[in-house]
Amino acid sequence: MPELPEVEVVRRGLLPFTAGAHAGRLDVLDPRSLRRSPGGEESLRAALDGRLLGAPMRRGKFLWIPLAEAGEAAVVVHLGMSGQVRVDDATRPDPPHLRLRLPVIAADGREAELRFVDQRIFGGWWLDRLVTDPATGERIPTTAAHIALDPLHRQFDPDAVHDRWRRSRTRLKRALLDQSLVSGIGNIYADEALWASRLHPERRTATLSRAQGHAVLTAAATVMERALAVGGTSFDALYVNVDGRSGYFARSLNAYGRTGEPCPRCRDEGRDGVIVREAFMGRSSHRCRRCQPRPRT
DNA sequence: AGTTCCTCCTGGTTGC
């Protein structure tokens, strides 16, 4: 499932094929991938055709490609649950679940196709307008303007997040997944950050000390940086980079997807903690029963 | 106004 590290891997892969590249005619194989694009297929195609593209940008899980000759516009690319952007030679056969195809001529003259593949169609592309984010001065699409800074952003401020947590009545895992409080974290890295900081997903955020708030946010940043360094987390063919290759971080996960296995930390320290899986807000949560005990209510 | 729930989707897995 694409979260911040996986989206960043895609952004880096796209860079040589968008920055200074020219777009061709967009081919829409499934209009549901343009559900969020105002004006639909026609508007997006008109905005892209023949246009000079800029360097792809990212905040949290949102990725966008600025349209260089119109400093006000960008194409937002969201991978949703199962989205991929592949850079392929046009002669290669269409992969399954291909939804969108955009021919490009890169700045160095190479020709390629950007192929949006999305099995579950939770992701999509849409045309958006760029506005200035008052907090950072950055240009950002209107549909991402409400998204908080992510833990890998230069100006990310854990104290500000902790302050908001202190004033909220919500629980920690929900707060980690709320993209308007801190962005980029999904179910996998939330469980990993909670495990690393020994905190229970249902802990009330208002009861967290500043040190605990820092611990879980630092853990999120660390685990996402480590995942990024090895190409992200792939469980199956649902997440791959622009060349179609999987990331290697799944083998480094300590809690997510490890139901019934010994907790690695407990095992190292001679205890017998086991990873359990529990439903929480309609999602599965994985934690060590021993070192992430349920808080007293 | 803050918080929770539902919906959008497909394909692999589970259960009868």
Add this chain to the structure above:
DNA sequence: TGCAACCAGGAGGAAC
């Protein structure tokens, strides 16, 4: 064996 129900979850918007 076959088919239905269930599960995975990012994010927006409805509902409370």
